């Protein structure tokens with residue numbers, strides 16, 4: 001470790017905890033300043049080697065199981081010394097981590113204070129996909145160190161997938177002898193191609209071998225290595241959760257045992273690989289044998305079996321699957337998948353463990369509905385990831401499952417969701433009170449298709465994981481983004497000292513647009529991941545310069561139409577991506593909207609009845625951005641402007657994205673009325689965007705008006721049969 005204190009010239013200078021932010025991440029529940037300062041002796045350390053002294057504070061520790069919260073600790077720093085009282089051994093460690101961060105802030109002279117602290121959630125984790133790309137055991141241990149430093153406690157390892165089997169199974173040595181190695185696949189080729197211009201894409205050369213004339217990529221962990229990892233993590237109160245993905249994502253198995261799929265072939269289907277067959281007893285025998293060894297290596301109470309993204313076409317072709325469905329009375333292939341999952345559940349629970357599945361597994365049936373044949377037992381824990389499917393957490397919890405949150409946006413960190421989104425993810429806060437006991441917590445997950453080496457992995461995980469640590473530990477009303485960014489500036493020294501290659505250049509500008517109905521204006525608030533950003537903006541559509549208006553941490557109020565462009569400035573230059581938006585408080589903002597025929601699709605409800613008149617326009621960011629409202633048929637709405645107004649134009653925006661089946665409406669009809677009863681003849685606005693035009697397309701269906709009216713009836717015809725996505729009716 002590098003010398004941390006030497007990088008902190010101001011350490012030991014700030015000597016009062018009063019009115020001073022303690023640089024602890026995650027922010028403790030309670031910090032109460034005491035009187036005086038605790039001075040630490042460093043008698044056996046030479047003055048310059050102050051970090052040797054760093055380890056020499058040995059607080060008195062006691063376990064007190066009567067403390068009210070699991071893993072609670074009380075760190076008391078007085079003039080006379082330091083003590084930690086904790087509810088558990090893990091709590092003692094959390095107290096020590098807090099003390100270490102205070103030492104980083106204050107050096108050997110820590111102001112007296114009492115910190116009382118405990119985690120909000122029990123599951124605070126990171127998932128690493130070791131199959132798509134491989135990481136050394138040392139790298140996994142380092143993740144354990146970092147997790148422990150931020151008081152996180154779960155490392156979930158995705159150990160098997162189509163692209164490689166990474167765990168030694170003694171009964172089936174071919175799984176690693178052959179299944180851990182592959183010739184360069186499409187993902188490797190992409191990384192190799194990118195590497196030509198971007199060295200960060202280098203395919204880790206330690207995992208490339210030459211064997212019998214072939215170049216192979218791969219690697220695996222021996223059982224001995226994994227036991228070593230488990231023991232290492234246990235000392236730091238981190239549990240390693242193994243995931244063996246099944247019955248899909250199993251080409252590493254089926255390549256060796258093609259007889260395990262429904263057709264006897266190890267092939268790739270339309271989107272995913274052929275899954276294992278739920279109608280073959282030898283599949284269960286094999287998987288149970290594998291799980292026996294897995295459970296022997298990993299003492300974790302939780303065993304993850306994946307159960308995500310199972311392409312069931314081969315099951316549809318299989319007589320054995322049909323016969324099984326008939327026997328069990330299943331009407332859907334999702335219910336047939338539940339049969340498989342149920343059998344694995346019974347096996348895993350018979351060994352005293354608890355099973356986790358990805359949330360796809362709940363699609364087989366519902367205890368509360370009539371179709372309960374394929375329901376999962378509530379003792380299966382569900383990992384929530386399909387963020388674009390509406391209502392998943394609610395359905396999971398209604399079924400009595402415990403839930404772990406890792407929604408693809410923002411928790412899949414191979415994607416580019418800003419750290420801001422991770423810090424502010426509010427899914428936890430929206431859980432109804434009656435289900436709160438079912439929330440285990442959350443994790444960030446790193447899928448490794450493009451994570452060709454550990455530096456790229458670091459770059460994607462950090463510092464977002466640091467933000468998550470606070471989200472999962474600290475009560476929502478104690479969290480503070482601004483102070484977090486300042487504390488993170490200090491923590492980056494710790495990350496540097498531990499050679500973590502975190503992302504340093506987040507010039508992403510976060511913009512929040514609010515509609516102020518009372519003040520009849522738009523308000524825009526900016527934020528970024530820098531603790532003290534220089535944000536400049538213009539209102540005439542031009543690119544900001546160093547002399548443009550500076551954003552001053554207060555909402556910008558817009559009463560007249562403007563074309564706003566805002567950016568973070570670095571060295572006097574506006575950074576991309578800039579915020580570019582036409583802002584206008586038009587005549588329909590805040591108007592009441594009545595849906596007369598159908599409502600939105602549950603998965604794409606946006607802001608429900610407020611969507612079309614909230615002053616925020618859906619944009620090319622796509623139909624999943626929370627602004628667009630989705631419909632699977634034609635629909636009609638009536639906009640009530642509240643009073644008769646002179647109108648000069650109408651427009652309504654739609655989005656086309658034909659890949660996922662999102663089309664423009666065939667036409668939009670507009671009728672106007674003064675009294676809400678008698679409407680004018682319809683003005684028809686036809687679509688002119690070809691229905692085979694690929695890519696994300698926007699169209700404003702618009703028409704001039706020259707009339708006075710209070711009510712606008714809008715009839716939208718869905719003529720393609722897929723989805724129609726609409727947002728913002730703009731009336732001038």
Ligand code: ACM
Pocket residue numbers: 308309358385
């Ligand atoms: C997943 O991302 N397929 C769980």
